[in-house]
Amino acid sequence: xxxxxxxxxxxxxxxxxxxxxxxxxxxxxxxxxxxxxxxxxxxxxxxxxxxxxxxxxxxxxxxxxxxxxxxxxxxxxxxxxxxxxxxxxxxxxxxxxxxxxxxxxxxxxxxxxxxxxxxxxxxxxxxxxxxxxxxxxxxxxxxxxxxxxxxxxxxxxxxxxxxxxxxxxxxxxxxxxxxxxxxxxxxxxxxxxxxxxxxxxxxxxxxxxxxxxxxxxxxxxxxxxxxxxxxxxxxxxxxxxxxxxxxxxxxxxxxxxxxxxxxxxxxxxxxxxxxxxxxxxxxxxxxxxxxxxxxxxxxxxxxxxxxxxxxxxxxxxx
Amino acid sequence: xxxxxxxxxxxxxxxxxxxxxxxxxxxxxxxxxxxxxxxxxxxxxxxxxxxxxxxxxxxxxxxxxxxxxxxxxxxxxxxxxxxxxxxxxxxxxxxxxxxxxxxxxxxxxxxxxxxxxxxxxxxxxxxxxxxxxxxxxxxxxxxxxxxxxxxxxxxxxxxxxxxxxxxxxxxxxxxxxxxxxxxxxxxxxxxxxxxxxxxxxxxxxxxxxxxxxxxxxxxxxxxxxxxxxxxxxxxxxxxxxxxxxxxxxxxxxxxxxxxxxxxxxxxxxxxxxxxxxxxxxxxxxxxxxxxxxxxxxxxxxxxxxxxxxxxxxxxxxx
Numbered sequence: 001x002x003x004x005x006x007x008x009x010x011x012x013x014x015x016x017x018x019x020x021x022x023x024x025x026x027x028x029x030x031x032x033x034x035x036x037x038x039x040x041x042x043x044x045x046x047x048x049x050x051x052x053x054x055x056x057x058x059x060x061x062x063x064x065x066x067x068x069x070x071x072x073x074x075x076x077x078x079x080x081x082x083x084x085x086x087x088x089x090x091x092x093x094x095x096x097x098x099x100x101x102x103x104x105x106x107x108x109x110x111x112x113x114x115x116x117x118x119x120x121x122x123x124x125x126x127x128x129x130x131x132x133x134x135x136x137x138x139x140x141x142x143x144x145x146x147x148x149x150x151x152x153x154x155x156x157x158x159x160x161x162x163x164x165x166x167x168x169x170x171x172x173x174x175x176x177x178x179x180x181x182x183x184x185x186x187x188x189x190x191x192x193x194x195x196x197x198x199x200x201x202x203x204x205x206x207x208x209x210x211x212x213x214x215x216x217x218x219x220x221x222x223x224x225x226x227x228x229x230x231x232x233x234x235x236x237x238x239x240x241x242x243x244x245x246x247x248x249x250x251x252x253x254x255x256x257x258x259x260x261x262x263x264x265x266x267x268x269x270x271x272x273x274x275x276x277x278x279x280x281x282x283x284x285x286x287x288x289x290x291x292x293x294x295x296x297x298x299x300x301x302x303x304x305x306x307x308x309x310x311x312x313x314x315x316x317x318x
Numbered sequence: 319x320x321x322x323x324x325x326x327x328x329x330x331x332x333x334x335x336x337x338x339x340x341x342x343x344x345x346x347x348x349x350x351x352x353x354x355x356x357x358x359x360x361x362x363x364x365x366x367x368x369x370x371x372x373x374x375x376x377x378x379x380x381x382x383x384x385x386x387x388x389x390x391x392x393x394x395x396x397x398x399x400x401x402x403x404x405x406x407x408x409x410x411x412x413x414x415x416x417x418x419x420x421x422x423x424x425x426x427x428x429x430x431x432x433x434x435x436x437x438x439x440x441x442x443x444x445x446x447x448x449x450x451x452x453x454x455x456x457x458x459x460x461x462x463x464x465x466x467x468x469x470x471x472x473x474x475x476x477x478x479x480x481x482x483x484x485x486x487x488x489x490x491x492x493x494x495x496x497x498x499x500x501x502x503x504x505x506x507x508x509x510x511x512x513x514x515x516x517x518x519x520x521x522x523x524x525x526x527x528x529x530x531x532x533x534x535x536x537x538x539x540x541x542x543x544x545x546x547x548x549x550x551x552x553x554x555x556x557x558x559x560x561x562x563x564x565x566x567x568x569x570x571x572x573x574x575x576x577x578x579x580x581x582x583x584x585x586x587x588x589x590x591x592x593x594x595x596x597x598x599x600x601x602x603x604x605x606x607x608x609x610x611x612x613x614x615x616x617x618x619x620x621x622x623x624x625x626x627x628x629x630x631x632x633x634x635x636x
Contacts, residue, residue: 007453012421016449019427024434024444033446035411037470039357046413046448046466051455093353095364097415097464103330109337116342126342128351130364130464131334135325135499137369137460144455146415146448148364148466152355181453 001275003285006185030248031086031236043089043151047079052180057141059208062195066110071214073114075177078215080149081122082292085222086234086249088158089151094119096129100143103133122219154226161232161251166301167315172291174268176215178239179285183211186275201267210267218292229304231294237287249295250317257315264289290314319593321603324503348566349404349554361407361469365397370498375459377526380513384428389532391432393495396533398467399440400610403540404552404567406476407469412437414447418461421451440537472544479550479569484619485633490609492586494533496557497603501529504593519585528585536610547622549612555605567613568635575633582607608632
């Protein structure tokens with residue numbers, strides 16, 4: 001099964017991005033956008049959570065687990081603040097856009113609680129937002145969210161990326177917030193029951209719990225990596241996977257990826273195998289277990305790996 | 319007919335806003351949010367276009383008029399930049415979030431062209447965004463958009479609002495981007511044909527053309543009002559109408575509104591009459607023909623009215 005089979009076309013999206021690049025120029029294509037305001041520069045980013053919301057709504061409906069909705073709030077903050085981090089910034093301010101067919105105050109407030117908590121974890125504040133009740137546009141029980149973050153650079157200058165720099169991976173908490181249209185397609189077409197555990201995942205938790213883990217927030221790790229360990233750049237691995245996201249951190253240089261070293265959690269492997277997703281397609285859609293990559297100067301590598309036991313090398317700049 | 323009949327509840331929305339105010343504190347409830355960044359302060363705002371999109375999609379489907387989609391782009395920029403203006407700022411940077419059931423590159427690029435043009439008109443730039451293809455969340459042909467703006471204050475300090483200050487109205491271009499769920503309900507329940515002109519509107523243009531006029535951009539007017547004519551505050555009249563939006567510009571003071579002076583365009587009156595919308599309900603949902611209000615010191619009033627022929631007084635601070 002491929003992403004296209006689930007109704008999502010990377011080609012269509014890329015064509016629009018190419019048109020935009022030609023029309024408005026720079027900025028489009030990086031993780032966040034750096035712009036000048038009087039007094040300095042700020043980093044801006046916007047993102048959503050995608051159809052992970054639909055899976056969450058289904059699971060919430062089946063189990064009543066409130067944390068599922070709260071976790072989506074973290075997903076939203078993570079998608080935005082990890083992008084700002086990738087471009088060397090910390091997120092200070094956050095706004096949300098919440099659209100729904102019919103406003104369910106309970107669901108909305110639980111989700112926003114998750115946004116507020118996640119903001120606190122990355123050192124940001126929810127400072128505004130918009131709630132839109134749009135009958136006929138979204139189904140009654142369905143909502144969509146977008147987040148908007150404003151950050152500031154952690155440092156004035158970041159060292160240039162050079163051949164020999166190591167690519168240090170930090171594990172994801174799972175699929176994060178990408179590829180869920182394909183995951184949902186696999187679940188429905190293969191008749192998986194997300195309320196029960198599957199032995200093949202290596203976990204006793206229901207499949208839904210594993211699939212709906214919130215996206216990790218890398219802000220604290222990133223702060224240390226950039227300020228103490230001389231990290232040069234970051235790559236937030238989202239839609240497009242490592243092949244499309246890592247190059248954005250390489251300033252035009254090439255990288256060699258050691259694909260066989262990449263540690264993909266068993267429940268992710270299980271979904272990919274059940275869905276018979278070709279390996280090359282999986283790598284273009286999912287993070288494969290790598291949520292964030294830092295470009296690290298070789299001489300700092302040992303110190304990094306000593307400090308962060310979970311970190312490991314997945315490639316090098318050539 | 320009332321807003322609630324169209325599936326939109328101002329009460330539900332207000333309850334959520336009240337909860338948010340209690341949870342995150344200040345900022346929520348003004349037009350834009352003013353926050354500090356190193357070097358100064360910036361103004362942030364987010365908004366959408368609502369179900370005007372559904373009316374536009376229908377009309378575009380019926381007539382093929384591309385400008386309809388481009389105008390929605392202006393609506394989006396206007397909703398955000400007028401809010402920033404109301405709090406005394408000019409918009410510098412803009413990001414969009416575009417969600418759709420299936421990406422139609424042509425529709426998306428025409429809409430984004432409208433965003434880019436409108437940004438130019440207010441002195442801002444589209445610097446980033448997100449396009450999300452969300453099958454199953456939104457119907458195939460439907461999309462939703464949200465906009466995020468970053469502005470800076472036009473001046474360091476704005477004079478305090480005082481009794482005797484005049485409330486100067488600038489005409490809207492129509493319903494702007496609010497109340498379209500009710501408008502659509504009126505159209506469908508009364509069997510109006512938006513592709514034809516109605517004599518009662520006083521216009522020879524099809525009803526759809528009048529209903530889909532883009533929201534006015536008040537940035538240029540506002541710049542002059544704040545910098546040359548000593549305007550103290552602004553109110554962008556959106557959802558909630560004059561009764562809910564004007565108080566946000568009064569710093570806790572009360573105002574007397576001369577409702578009989580308000581000039582409501584004939585096509586707006588036509589919709590309200592056909593829909594049998596109670597006057598008090600109409601005032602809470604629609605702008606009634608007033609898109610923006612400035613609080614102006616009495617001694618500058620004559621000069622303002624001489625400079626802007628379309629401006630007129632609708633009330634005073636008491």
